[in-house]
Amino acid sequence: MARNMHPEETERRILDSARRLFAEKGYEKTSIQDILNDLNLSKGGLYHHFKSKEAILDQLNDDEWAVASHLLDELIGRKDMNALEKLRTLLVSAVDAPDHLDLVRSQLELLKDPAFFTANMRFWSTKLPEYFLSIIEMGVQDGSIPTTYPKEAAQLLALLGNYWLMPCFYPADRDELEHRIRCLTTMLNAIGVPAFDEALISQAVKGLTALMPEEVAKSV
């Protein structure tokens, strides 16, 4: 009974458990029953909060996006960094955050589903570029990102970072991934967006290697 008096806490426990189980077993192989067993919760107790497993995943992704948006808002207001440093901080948050990487990894199988894949591609081509664009435009203003292609750079960071760099879509071993990231670095430098320095390249290689399908990662 006590639990029902704190519905937000129950919701938080369901999300935490789902996040952990999705990361361990993958989204597809995790059942609602697994989450119920993990929490010692009744079916009704869960369905009161989420009408399906998909709704739980949507909430986890929405929460992630809320964190990313909050980080962006916070960065935009900071006076101690130029825009290029802010852009790098955003990119580091994408490749060096264990929780974020776990959530992405748990959805790798799901990305083979056409409807889910198409929805992701749409997000990466519409909403995500706007997220990068606000910082890049600040960089044009403060001179730290001297590009005449702010919109294009924002679109390419979102598309190439989430699709082309991903070993699940474009298979690669660790060295091939590093080569690919250096290719992107050279291209972005050429259009005046020096987002990737050696530190970020290392972090990106490490983060993306963690997103390899297991059989490949093991052989590396």
Added chain:
Amino acid sequence: MARNMHPEETERRILDSARRLFAEKGYEKTSIQDILNDLNLSKGGLYHHFKSKEAILDQLNDDEWAVASHLLDELIGRKDMNALEKLRTLLVSAVDAPDHLDLVRSQLELLKDPAFFTANMRFWSTKLPEYFLSIIEMGVQDGSIPTTYPKEAAQLLALLGNYWLMPCFYPADRDELEHRIRCLTTMLNAIGVPAFDEALISQAVKGLTALMPEEVAKSV
């Protein structure tokens, strides 16, 4: 009766009619009945050759790919061009061939369908890069494409050329398209793949403008 004695000719007539009607009305809005009316053909006569409208589209796309593969084979054997000129010839064939552009335009609506979109993205990430890679590797050999990123360049030409440059996925007016193509040109030059010269840039702008959703193209 005479018609049935030439099944290949009937098939050719069906494909020609479908190609023209798809281009005029779009794939979605063209019915099997439209094709039958156009050819004065019976339903049985058509279903003998194609079991569905989708099968006709698949055949048109397969035929296109056969033409492209043939062009590649032919180009590879030519002694009067270096590999860079061969690559440009391939790219011109994609942006300056009325039949090809008509076929692409007829499928713009269909590309919103998740299954069709996902199948196309898979083709662009797997088979199409191999098509470009054979020529780029020749260019590394003959010195006309001095890149250390042949595989990456092949993947990016296929992905960015078919997805990022397409105004149906990334809306743009004519000037924005030209700016985007110049951005791609700068990036490819930076990795040693000077595929786009001024002539190709103009042809690409013209070809891709023809693939704009109608309401935008009219206002240009």
